[in-house]
Structures are given as structure tokens and as C-alpha cells.
Amino acid sequence: MKYVTLTIDGQKITVPEDYSIIQAAKELNIEIPALCYDPNLEVVSACRLCIVEIEGSKKLETSCSVKVREGMVVNTETERVVNARKDILQLLLDSHPNDCLTCQKAGECLLQKYSYRYNVRFREHDGAMRPKLIDTSSPYILKDNSKCILCGKCVRTCSQIKGEREVLAFAKRGYNTQIVLDDDQSFETSKCVSCNRCVTVCPVGALVDKRVLGKTRVWEAEVKTVSCKVCAYGCEFEVLSKKNKNIAVRAKSPSNGRPLCLKGRLTTELMYLHNPDKPYRKIGKKFVESSWTKTLGLSDIIEKIDKIEEK
């Protein structure tokens, strides 16, 4: 592996030559803001919030896509960069619902975080609001298109498991662009398997975990990471607790090829929660309230144990 040395915000750093600028900056604890970038996903440079100035280059470059070079000099927070980032955030906020007071994502929303960092406010200009298309059909995921910033992380994440999933896609064009499931189905009628991979990567409140909704604000909960015991992948989940009571489980990012699945999530709920919500299974194109034994596929095992014990 070849290494190169470059300078970012006046600090020298030596990194592998296949690093992007955003990765090199992270090594220096410099957080370049980005909404569509995820180190585990294909780079698309869609949000352009990660722009930086590179000496010798006239235009601002996206730090997620530009690779480091020997002797490169990068500045991540110049006046020109900051102004461009403010414009991008303002465009997003001008058509975004002013809903942070009740939004489940508040406190960990990247749009909120960067708007605070650059002092950008809601609706400085009177842009048309994104239409409020809320999909409440799933007992596991709530999708609110009016909060979607079209970063595409959910689409790239869902399609990582080829063939099986690829449920999410961009549809329509221009201002009407939106994320749809299987050509405009709902979570209930699409072939979504409720793995919640998409929820874990959404940077805003457009996709939220419905089983956490209304139970706690993120800053009020104690969070403990646990590993799923169902299969060898050992996907990670977060157990949220309040006043020493475990109140909810949510999936962590599916990085390192971990598949994440509903069975793992529900099993983790059953193991850790004092009072887990009822489980639901998708039968045909309908979510149906079910028993834990049926949902976790334990009926056959329990029947067998009963027979053995009878003998």
C-alpha cells in the first residue's frame, strides 16, 4: 500500500493513497459535514455539503469523491466553503417542515446538527413545502417524505443485499422526486422485510423506527449496545433505557456486511425489554398481529419439546 502526505487545515497527515479527503480529515478529527456520504456505501456526491477548497483548483470539490494526492493542500472551512454550505442547507430548510420540536430524530438529525453549526434557519425564503406523504402502514417503520432530503442512503443500503431486497428507489423528477417502495407501494404491500437497514442510515426524520416513536427523546435515554444471538453475524442493536427500565430496541448500522433482520431485532426485544410491544408478521401483503412463538418461528420447537416432555 502506498501512502501520501497532504495538509488539511494547516495540519500534515499521511494516509493510504486510496483515501478520500473526507477520510483523511477524519484521521485529524476534522469533521467535514456530509448528508449523503457513508463510508460503507457507494459514493454519490449528491448533497455537496462536503465541499472543500483545494489549492490550485478553481472550483470547490466534494471531499467524499476526491482522492488524496501527495502535497495536496486542503482547506475545509474557508469563507467561500462556509457560504456555499449555508446556501445548500438553506435550500433544504426552505422546503422542510419546521417540526424539530416533535420529530423523533431531533438530537441526532444531521440536518439539524449542521444547520445549528452554520446558523441556518427554517424558511428564510418561501419555498414550496415538500408534500406530506406519510406511510404508516408498517408497525416497524414510519416514512415521512416531507422530511426526506433525497440523500439516497436508504436506496443504496436496501440494495446492498442484491436480489433479495432492492425495495427502495428514486421516482419522479425535479421537485417531485421522492423515494418509493417497489414502484409506489407501501411498506405493507411492498416486498420490504422490515430489516430496518434503511432506518439506521437515514440522516433525518424521514425514516424512523416506529417501535421507538414517542417512548423517549434520544438525549433522555441511556443506550447500551448488544449483539444479536440469533445467528453468527451477531448484528448490533441498541437497547434504550429510562429510569433503569429497558424501553426500546433499535438496529445499529449494518456495516461490515451484517444483514440485520426482523427476527434478530424481535428476539433482542424479547430478551431485553420489560414490556415489548406486540410482534407483527407480514402475511401476504398484510401486517398481522401475531404471537411471539409464531413470529420467531418457535412453534415447531415448542411442540417438539412438549412431545418429548410428555414421553
Ligand code: SF4
Ligand atoms: S428531520 Fe431533522 S430538521 Fe427535520 S424536523 Fe426532524 S429533527 Fe428537525
Ligand code: SF4
Ligand atoms: S426495511 Fe429493509 S427491506 Fe425494507 S425498505 Fe428498509 S432496507 Fe429495504
Ligand code: SF4
Ligand atoms: S428517506 Fe432518509 S435516507 Fe432515504 S433519501 Fe430520504 S433522507 Fe435520505
